[in-house]
Amino acid sequence: MSERTALQELGKGVWAENPLLVMVLGMCPSLAVTTTLANGLGMGAAVIFVLTCSNVVISMLRRVIPSAVRIPAFIVVIASFVTMVDLVMEGFLPDLHRSLGVFIPLIVVNCIILARAEAFASKNSVWKSALDGIGMGVGFTLAITVLGGIRELLGNGTLLGMPVLGRGFQAHAALVMILPPGGFLTLGLLMAAMQARKGR
Amino acid sequence: MDVQGILVAGGTLGAVGAVAASVLAAASRAFRVDEDPRIGQVTEALPGANCGGCGYPGCSGYAAAVVAGKAAPDLCAPGGAGAVRRIGAILGIAIEEKVRMVAVVRCGGGHQACPTRFHYAGVRNCKAVTLLTEGGSKGCPDACEGLGDCVEACLFDAIHMGPDGLPIVDRERCTACGQCVKACPKGVMVLEPCTARVTVACHTRLAAREVRKVCSAGCISCRQCVKVCPYEALAMKGNLPVFDHSRCVSCGLCIDACKPGTMAARVTPDPAVREQALARQAERKAEEAARKAAASPAPAGDAS
């Protein structure tokens, strides 16, 4: 494989290797917290931070960590960043922290992060790992923002809490969209749309 | 800054980490399974398609079996001769190269030649139609259903549906993993040596009389192919001709002799081979004539 430029390294996560829509990683948070657009954005920001930082640190430590204890070591690094996000968010963004709930600690096991640590950061330079982290994080954020937007719009008639579809719609909104089944259905349809575009 | 707090936190988690690592280190020692390092090497040498064609659960399973001496080193079809050579090098054994196999379609009954008995509107899948309708939708119970179970089963994108509803194998891509053979409910797909360029594209169990009713491309047991072959590579077995691949040179004479067109050329025969075969045929005829002439005083007329 030829060397990718910095821009390509950054861009691959957004579309061609989009972690959620193409590689199907990190499903749990993306389905669970995307009941609103704001949640999607908040979760995305948290993931970008954790993914970038852990990619950088793991890339720096990649020559030090023996491969037998690799997984525990990686996961500890990831968990520390997640806990930091958790604490900082609870202190300064309490409302968001409340609605993201138990899924902040669960970023630890978001497969995207460990997968990138394992597949990319443990083999590449610090600079490239940082770019990879940002790109993947942005791709993930875009995907869950769209997901959250659709679900909030159809399930509640609002976007970012502001009524968009009018009172009449809000009274009879498709509640199922913000219930668990709506998450599966929306993501399924979104992926189908993506496949249809690619197939052409 | 609360230095003590930091020390307590660091100490606690450090201690847990130390315990965890010690336990793992001890375990890796105590529970060490003396795994042959060659298993890893063999796994590396395999293509990693995990197709299961060898009959073992995945490539690493096969590698373990090969190293343990429980499996032959040439079972990996996708890896081909290259993998066999690499495995041989790792295990330090000489392995004779095996002829590469390839999947072939043993049916010529497409939509035109072998029409369906009824319109099937169920699940679009050969297995389903065969199970549901007892023998499938085609006139011939052994005909290809053409719904593409083999296409789906192929891990290497080597099989595609042709225009007549018969699958076409890309011989370059085919690795003879055997997935299509397993997938086909009609037994249409078989593996043959890639040197065999001519195939009996029919495997019907029907007798000639019934074949004529349902399929225009099926074998009618006329024996013309057997008669015409100058190398005695064909013999009738039941109602179908069978190749002896060690004798066949793929001259293609049988293809010309076959009236329904059951004999199918998978690769166009080499003209030079064809010339040779024609010469051989003429030679044989002459011999035959000479023998007959010797046997009976009145020489019979030439068969041509």
Next chain:
Amino acid sequence: MDAVAYLQLVFWAMFVNNFVLAQFLGICPFLGVSRKVDSALGMAAAVIFVMVLASVITFLLYGAVLVPLSLQYLQTILFILVIAALVQFVEMAIRKFSPSLFQALGIYLPLITTNCAVLGASLLAIKKEFDFMEALVFSLGSALGFGMVLVLFAAIRERLALLRDTPRAFRGMPIALLTAGILSLAFLGFSGIVKV
């Protein structure tokens, strides 16, 4: 708590509050290892085993180490460290003592480290302030629920794979997700049956 209450807790964790379909925990293995019933069974067994073990160990560590030192904020990092080490340990142990079990579960064990259902069960047991027995029963119920849905879904997907007229755009993951959505709708019917 009496026996009935424990049964209710199991029912609640398995059906009403199913990890996969209601809580969105463990979706990755749910979608990843549900192509065949055989592998789904293997994964389910591995998860049940690790989840119960991990819940018990983390529960005890939380009570015995973190609370006395008031280091509760370290729970995520501690739990995941324990789970990762545990998974690796179990893998080595099984490999040594039961090669046949290793053959069956081996390839699924490393996947469990990133199975958020395991960490989720540990964290939820603490959050809900269960006592030891409740935590044990809860993790067992959750794991059983996860395994059940996994096998159920794999059986559906095996049949789904036979369909060839799925529109091209929906093949693979999209149709699987829509199926999961319908399954999740069905499980919504359990809500309100048992309260815990």
Next chain:
Amino acid sequence: MPKELRYVVVLTLIAGGSAGLLALVHDATREPIAASRKARTLQALQAVLPEFDNVPTDERVVVGAADPSAPTDSEANRLPVVFMARKGGQVTGGAVQVIHPRGYGGPVKVLVGLEGDPAGTVRVRGYRFLEHKETPGLGTKALEPPFARQFEGFEVPREPLKVKKDGGTVDAITGATITSRVVAESISEAARLFREHGGRGTPGAGTPGTAPAGQADPGQQDPVPGGGHE
């Protein structure tokens, strides 16, 4: 065994280092977290309490705690809590956090705002769900006007409140009787606790600095965005 030793050293250092770093962050965020938790409780209280000039989170009684004035976080989270509102030292009302065990989707934590004197008449000033798993669109109607209006300024009787289906006086929401029952019974219970414990809270009895009661559990999933606040 240098190889194994290296495992231990590396993992210990990474784990210890991370935890040390986290302790720093924890230290730095402790104040803001406590402040924001307190602010959230106060905000919730403000919405349901009559005018007050004290700090209700500092004047609370955790009913049933080992030490009601200094409960543990866990006790404050799972036991009923009475917050007192005063103006000029005079009791104007109180808010009571009750946990109703039998909501449709599990326990419901309700905050009921009451106006009046523990010894005299007690009126409802408002209520909201702090934590719940009721069905959005059905159970959550219990927080909206048609149903909620019947409790505006409602004088809570001493005998238990019941929905009409149970032979009481409260109109239930069609299709959400269980949630309606939760509200009615919670209001009743809240008034009872207020009457019983309202006299006990003295100004400044709370222990400032501890996490205030009524903090919403951060892990609870709120099926409707902001559903608990309307």
